[in-house]
Amino acid sequence: MNRAPAQSRPQHRRERPEAGPWPHLLLAWPSLALTVLFLVPLGTIAALGFFRRIPAGFFEVGFVTDNYARALDSFHLERLGVSVMLALAATLITLLVAVPFTFLLTRRPRRAQVPYLVLVLASLSLSEVIVGFAWSLLLSRTSGISNVLVRIGLMETAVAWSPGLWAVILAFVFVALPLAILSLYPTFSRLDQELPEAAGTMGAPPLVGFVTVVLPLVRRAVAATAALVFIFVLGAYVIPQTLGRPAHWTIPVHITDQAIMKNHLPLAAALAIVLLVMSSVIAVAIVVIVSGRPPRAEPSVPAP
Template sequence: MLVIFFVIPFSIMLAVSFFRRNPAGFYSPDFVFDNYARFLSPFFGSVLGFSLLLAILVAIICVAVSVPFTVLLTRASRRAQTLWLVALLSVLSLSEVIIGFSWSTLLSRTAGITNLFVAIGLMEAPRALLPGFGAVLTGMVYQALPYTILILYPAIVRLDPTLMEAARTLGASPTRAFFNVVIPALRNTIVATLIMVFVFALGSYLLPQILGRPRHWTLSVLITDQAILQSNMPFAAAMAVFLVLISLALVGLTVMAGGRREA
């Protein structure tokens, strides 16, 4: 399965990234580095930097919100846990298109949340909260948050509750016990979750276009633009190879860090 669905497609994409674009057609087989050299230009370098920054922020915010929320969820009754999990799964059933246009309505001036703020006296007049970086970040966090909680939930459920009780017995406050007991016990899970959410956010395509301006578009948007609209498949393949290599490098660093901790 891994060979069929990853190794072979990635090998084809890697080969195409070295081909030469043919203006009269699609592309012609060759072995040139022009596509990678173009990718290192200031414009595409800034797009890559923005994509990485956005994915890092989404991963950090999702984990920072999900860990305490999931800890509290595991302490609730079984009925409450079931209701919350069903709600999270219902959010996962929404497509990225529905999420994007829902947030575009919620952040708009005419029918957005600012009208509620005006009604309760927090604002003088309604205004649009999009397009902008905040809108893109909010939509991507909303999309990735259910995944984060569902990834953390099994590990936190298996966490021994007597550890917190022992810390409280020894005089630790709830906050100190949380950071000194729960977080270290979930360190490997948190790191793995950060990487998974980072990779998930790095491939976001529709939300940056719906909620942001062109300067807020991620590298995935430019890859699609080059492959479909510009008919420059070799350059799109080069950018896609770079994204895959970044993801693999993060996984490799995590495995190395975990091996050193075990040693």
């Protein structure tokens, strides 16, 4: 359907004309929409964190620091710590599965990949609400795995694994895995098909070939994926809320609680800014550590 004429990759230097008013007219709507719907809301949150809360209504304009003081008190810092640890654990498990899986998937013929890609896309699009519901069933006492294990005689009595720490992590990995696979997919599928075989003919065992030949080539994509997954999981609300005990409630649960239930928008905003700063710092750290070099402005999609 979309077969392009034979060509080299886009490294092509193209002549790009500055053609009068056209590009600016075309950009008017995207600029307006994204400014109003993305930039202004972010700025509003940044400002809101300093506003004064009115108990009866929403908030009034002001400049107070108590919201940030509360966002950084020992309770919320501990919540932040829990959120980061949970997200890091989920990110690590996700990558340990996604990297070899995506690599092996892209070594298969195109046609054979399609069913897996359809499954991955469908899982990715599954609502976090449905994921939370599904895992709460799967890990429950009356309708879950443990119930089935009892029936086939592998367990004595059925137990409930949800809510609990592992319920949260398993569901995090469930939503993160499809995201990671799709994020790694472009780079992995552009890897030279013969690379690992070349390593093999030179006498390297498969795993050694993978670690020494393939991994160095995809480090940047893996790093970007790790950061993406970490941020995505750190911002999840429904899963810790439905599958965790209060001890596993992450910052997004408390942000939502303050914003909707407690009507304390300024505190929610301050928490959101703290979360934003924290997630950016850790995401950059992940990229630097995993890729072994400072982050670049552009995404790492094209193959090295």
